[in-house]
Amino acid sequence: MIVDLLLRLLARLLPPLARxxxxxxxxxxxxxxxxxxxxxxxxxxxxxxxxxxxxxxLPAHSGEARGTLPRRLARRxxxxxxxxxxxxxxxxxxxxxxxxxxxxxTAGVVAALQTAGWLVxxxxxxxxxxxxxxxAGAARVAATRTASVTLLAAILGPALVLAxxxxxxxxxxxxxxxxxxxxxxxxxxxxxxxxxxxIGLKDRTAVRRRRVPVAVLGAAAVxxxxxxxxxxxxxxxxxxxVPGTDLATIYALMASRDGFxxxxxxxxxxxxxxxxSLAALIVLAAAAHPRAAALTPRRLAIVxxxxxxxxxxxxxxxxxxxxxxxxxxxxxxxxxxxxxSAVLPYVGQLALAGAAVAxxxxxxxxxxxxxxx
Amino acid sequence: MTxxxxxxxxxxxxxxxxxxxxxxxxxxxxxxxxxxxxxxxYPILERLENAGWATSSWEPDTDxxxxxxxxxxxxxxxxxxxxxAVARFETRAEPATRASRATRPGRPARxxxxxxxxxxx
Numbered sequence: 001m002i003v004d005l006l007l008r009l010l011a012r013l014l015p016p017l018a019r020x021x022x023x024x025x026x027x028x029x030x031x032x033x034x035x036x037x038x039x040x041x042x043x044x045x046x047x048x049x050x051x052x053x054x055x056x057x058l059p060a061h062s063g064e065a066r067g068t069l070p071r072r073l074a075r076r077x078x079x080x081x082x083x084x085x086x087x088x089x090x091x092x093x094x095x096x097x098x099x100x101x102x103x104x105x106t107a108g109v110v111a112a113l114q115t116a117g118w119l120v121x122x123x124x125x126x127x128x129x130x131x132x133x134x135x136a137g138a139a140r141v142a143a144t145r146t147a148s149v150t151l152l153a154a155i156l157g158p159a160l161v162l163a164x165x166x167x168x169x170x171x172x173x174x175x176x177x178x179x180x181x182x183x184x185x186x187x188x189x190x191x192x193x194x195x196x197x198x199i200g201l202k203d204r205t206a207v208r209r210r211r212v213p214v215a216v217l218g219a220a221a222v223x224x225x226x227x228x229x230x231x232x233x234x235x236x237x238x239x240x241x242v243p244g245t246d247l248a249t250i251y252a253l254m255a256s257r258d259g260f261x262x263x264x265x266x267x268x269x270x271x272x273x274x275x276x277s278l279a280a281l282i283v284l285a286a287a288a289h290p291r292a293a294a295l296t297p298r299r300l301a302i303v304x305x306x307x308x309x310x311x312x313x314x315x316x317x318x319x320x321x322x323x324x325x326x327x328x329x330x331x332x333x334x335x336x337x338x339x340x341s342a343v344l345p346y347v348g349q350l351a352l353a354g355a356a357v358a359x360x361x362x363x364x365x366x367x368x369x370x371x372x373x
Numbered sequence: 374m375t376x377x378x379x380x381x382x383x384x385x386x387x388x389x390x391x392x393x394x395x396x397x398x399x400x401x402x403x404x405x406x407x408x409x410x411x412x413x414x415y416p417i418l419e420r421l422e423n424a425g426w427a428t429s430s431w432e433p434d435t436d437x438x439x440x441x442x443x444x445x446x447x448x449x450x451x452x453x454x455x456x457x458a459v460a461r462f463e464t465r466a467e468p469a470t471r472a473s474r475a476t477r478p479g480r481p482a483r484x485x486x487x488x489x490x491x492x493x494x
Contacts, residue, residue, distance in 0.1 A: 036405045
């Protein structure tokens with residue numbers, strides 16, 4: 001009974017098309033093991049070895065052209081790694097997350113944001129681990145040794161850099177070795193991509209009624225971020241930086257002490273807002289166009305999530321002037337401290353991470369064929 | 374049919390069993406006759422099948438109930454390639470065996486492991 005259960009579990013590790021065949025074969029072998037003078041344990045060990053070594057890229061097992069599986073695994077691995085890197089960089093740039101101040105920053109809000117920061121950071125670590133597993137899987141089934149070594153280098157390089165940065169006591173040169181391995185992986189990647197036989201690309205299309213809702217939702221998200229972000233830069237953040245003072249007084253003091261010009265600042269922020277809003281509206285218009293069938297919901301999501309992340313990242317530059325003016329006028333730090341300023345970086349990181357993951361999770365080229373009888 | 378990337382002694386053992394038997398052989402009997410662990414034989418059978426050297430099929434209807442046994446046989450091309458591979462292996466192994474016997478008397482010759490499985494069964 002236990003052997004049968006373990007055989008079923010091992011069969012679950014096989015590609016779906018190979019699963020039924022090998023499970024029946026193993027169960028028959030286990031049932032007749034004594035007849036052959038062997039033990040059921042032998043069958044179990046054999047099944048375990050086969051589940052590890054089976055050629056998963058074989059068309060009969062994968063239901064796809066050879067080479068499709070390692071490419072898909074590698075693409076997903078790199079997408080997850082990119083998502084992890086985006087979040088980790090975001091966390092680094094915001095010093096582990098902005099801690100809000102001001103009247104709106106109640107203890108509950110601060111605690112909620114700290115929890116969000118904790119969760120997002122762990123999400124990045126989880127994504128990095130899953131990315132390494134995907135890349136290792138791709139390395140295992142890759143058709144050439146160059147591809148396998150390149151993929152393993154893509155895991156090893158960042159791992160060495162991270163280890164050197166996070167584990168105390170490790171030599172500093174480990175980081176340099178890690179960067180060298182990353183460069184080697186990049187060079188190997190160019191060689192592998194340049195020398196690979198292209199797999200026929202499938203024309204993915206979507207009808208208008210599937211495109212437009214996604215585009216509307218995405219454009220609305222971009223515009224919402226832009227509007228909220230602009231108001232925050234001009235109103236909520238100055239009020240949070242100088243609590244107890246009304247906005248008109250804040251602006252007047254900034255003008256007198258630092259030569260602050262509200263018009264110039266509003267124009268700069270307006271250019272930022274207009275740029276990203278227009279970009280979102282152009283995507284929306286393109287999605288609504290009858291001949292834009294190639295803009296599938298996934299592709300629209302990638303672009304629009306990218307726009308959300310981009311708008312939030314470049315908000316830093318749009319708000320740099322007013323932030324420095326507040327700092328110089330009131331002898332505070334230049335960093336944003338409003339609740340919105342604390343929330344938006346997480347939104348941006350998750351949006352860019354989502355775009356990366358959506359990019360990696362392209363639909364299969366062809367549906368799996370039914371399992372042979 | 375594609376050439377095998379590597380021909381290990383275990384692969385040669387499996388090929389010998391399939392060559393000796395001639396007909397389709399149950400996977401468990403291949404394990405028994407080679408004397409190799411299932412963890413070695415199962416992947417070899419899978420590799421031989423994927424490379425087109427061997428083919429497998431479910432056993433014909435029997436009185437036995439339950440899951441069907443999988444039978445393995447060499448393809449016609451695979452049979453020729455297997456005979457050639459075994460012969461090449463034995464040619465290479467023979468001088469090594471003689472050298473081993475000459476330098477280390479009393480120790481079992483490594484090639485003895487590769488004697489036809491039928492002789493041991």
